[in-house]
Amino acid sequence: MSATTFADQPAVDHPSQDRAARFAVLGEYNREAVRDKRTGLVWERSPALEMADWVNVVARTVDGAWIFVRQHRFGINADSLEISRYYALDYPAAGDESPHAIRTLDDLMRSSVAFRLRSDVPVGAYLSGGLDSSITSALAAVCSPHQLRTFSVTFDDARYDESAYQQLVADALHTRHHVTHIQPGDIARVFPDVVYHAETPMLRTAPAPLYLLAELTRSQGITVVLTGEGSDELFLGYDLFKETSVREFCMRQPQSTARPRLFDRMYHYMGSGRAGDLWRKSFLEAGGAGDPLFSHLPRFLTTSRIKAFYSLETRAALDGFDAMDELRESLPESFFRWSSLNKAAYLEMTTLLSSYLLSTQGERMSMAHGVEGRFPFLDHRLFEFSARLPTSSKLLGLKEKAILKRWSRPFLPNAVVDRVKQPYRAPDVDAFVGAGVEDYLDDVLSESAVRRVGLFEPRAVAGLVQRARNGRVRSVSENQAFVGILSTQLWAGSFLSGPVDAVPRRECVIRNAPAVV
Secondary structure (H helix, E strand, O other): OEEOOOOOOOOEEOOOOOOOOOEEEOOOOOOOEEEEOOOOOEEEOOOHHHOOOOOOOOEEEOOOOEEOOOOEEEEEOOOEEEEEEOOEOOOOOOOOOOOOHHHHHHHHHHHHHHHHOOOOOOOEEEOOOOHHHHHHHHHHHHHOOOOOEEEEEEEOOOOOOOHHHHHHHHHHHOOEEEEEEEOOOHHHHHHHHHHHHHOOOOOOOOHHHHHHHHHHHHHOOOOEEEOOOOHHHHOOOOHHHHHHHHHHHHHHOOOOOOHHHHHHHOOHHHHHHHOOHHHHHHHHOOOOOOOOOHHHHHHHHHHHHHHHHEOHHHHHHOOOOOHHHHHHHHOOHHHHHOOHHHHHHHHHHHHHHHHHHHHHHHHHHHHOOOOEEEOHHHOHHHHHHHHHOOHHHHOEOOEOOHHHHHHHHHHOOHHHHHOOOOOOOOOOHHHHOOOOOOOOHHHHOOHHHHHHHOOEOHHHHHHHHHHHHOOOOOOHHHHHHHHHHHHHHHHHHHHEEEEEOOOOOOEEEEEOOOEOO
8 A cells, every 4th residue: 555646546445445444643643532423433632733743643543544655665564654755846956957858747737647648438627827737738639639618616716816817828728718706705615525525634725716616627528637736846836946045045135124025925815914023923932943843833833823713622632742743853864965945845745735735625525526636746757856946946036937938938828827826715703704605603613612622722712713703713723723723623523423542652763755856
């Protein structure tokens, strides 16, 4: 049994879904377990929300069902479980960009898309309107034996809507284009189902529109789609990578008042909240460049503010546990030889991409409707090509995905190639309050319901809910806390019935494979 970021395989292999099973968490997560009232499964109360909602947990069941992390192989004998990594990410020292780099990129991308179009049914494509999905759609339109079917999410709210770019690309490629339009109330309506299929709490509502998109895709008779996941991690597309470079740039001259203003050129989609001295200081005071997690410290610290809502019991259970320390200890030896941008890319791939974007937001939402996602950018050959590139080929100053834009310009509209990066987002708190929204907050987040689950402090939650209804939740951290608490309560209502005794654990041996590049 195995799963990998670089293959179109599920993250869960479960040969006996209809039988009651008992989970025991492997590794250091040896805390209170709880029984799934629907299936009889036993889950550990994992401290995943300590740092982020995309932390992988390795688990086993007594009767042979497994949940496991990607890029690992599992071996079982009478006394122990051996976990070995069979594909290790590596970033070798890079020189100048090869004069053949564009041709190599072209060959690899076309080959990867063609390979993932192999199917006995027509293959469609998700089209966000951004560079990455436009590339996969453009190549698929050329290679597919059928007229390509493309599928997009649009929003009433202009802050999230990309319909103009989606339609521009669909028209240019002559695809049969389909749209699911997210209206007020849609996210709240399906969110309990989203949490049920994700089987985990989450800090964002972004999976919900993709759940509805998969529903639309299946209704149109398409069961396999290409997506653009992985491109931002391979070619340094996120503002997080620019942020990392600017933070280092500022720290080289800490007295400069001009350098921190470069932060104002990032995260444009966050509006007025991204400017000012406090905004800039938050990046510079998050931690020093000597910390292995330097690139991600602002994000992790923002997410960790959900701990302010923990109950006394939860705080006591987590006493002495530090998720960031565990992440630091898990890093491979080669990590410390890489550039700061390649370290950031590794962390982004092994935390956010693998466990959240490809699982909670990706496969779990699409497979809820029987739709398989395939990811051309996550071909291992393409990763190895990108890892050998100098970082300036990917992030040139503050211009992201430089080589990808140079290569794709001949076959994509200039407006798509030149547009500022717009990450896929959905409304968080705003999705659950206001006219036309199904209001179940009083039931799920009532004092008695919160106290029954026991993870959060009821009075703190009540205050957050009141601020949400009054339109006073605007910070990223409070939006994340609201969605995290709500999804945890829904998750507990679907799966957990109360504490049970911990399950005896086998010995777990973990081995790392050598880097493969």
